[in-house]
Amino acid sequence: MDSTLISQGLDLMLYGMGTVFTFLTLLVGVTTLMSKTVNKLVVEQPETAVSSVATVLVQSPVEPRIAKVIQAAIDQHRSKK
Template sequence: MSASPLLQEGLSLMAFGMGFVFVFLTLLVAVTSGMSRLVTRFSPPAPGPATPPPASTTPDDPELMAVIGAAVRRYRRHHDN
């Protein structure tokens, strides 16, 4: 078998494969876009942005600060190698 018919068959197989993938991906994009439009049409509107809780205006708790400080000292003592 000469190289020319084999090359011709390889190129036609490549074109068929690339065409199949192109058609499949185009169909996939079309179906996905259609589903997106369908969902946005029939879904309820999204709620507005949630307001963040107000920042705490109470002063720092001294007991809490002491506990955090002790935890930091203990961590540094055990991991200061």
């Protein structure tokens, strides 16, 4: 076999793998930096469970009769398994 051909193949493989490794390392670093920056800029206000449930119940566009029919259908579907 021709040693230059094998040498060229190994060089190409190392350059390719090095490029992919460098790109992925850079991608992880930039993503981590962006995540930390966004977490510092955006302050999330915690929501209490009671207020969110009350909000959902008040703003529900579904009539209670329809909600009961939907719940019965879901229960029937789950009982078939």
